[in-house]
Amino acid sequence: MQPTNDQTQGLYRLCYRLTNVIYPGWPYKNVELVRLDQRTGNLYLLAEDDLDFEIKPTGGYEP
Structure with missing residues (x-):
């Protein structure tokens, strides 16, 4: 599975x-980890120890 263009x-x-x-x-925040969830198709981003984001296939993200 590949991430979408969005x-x-x-x-x-x-x-x-x-x-x-x-x-x-x-x-400034360090980006620690980016991972694609094969089950949902969402990208997850972990920045430092206190920030995490979920990027939906539409390109929108939320903390």
Whole structure:
């Protein structure tokens, strides 16, 4: 199973936001893990120890 094009674009946007300080007061975060769940088709992203995101096949993500 491969991520959808929308998921790939959502992952790129999310990684850009996490690893670049684009908002004042939002510190840089390391992206630790990206994994595709074969059962649901969702991408999971773990950033540092306190942030995790789920990227749906439509490209939308939520913490």
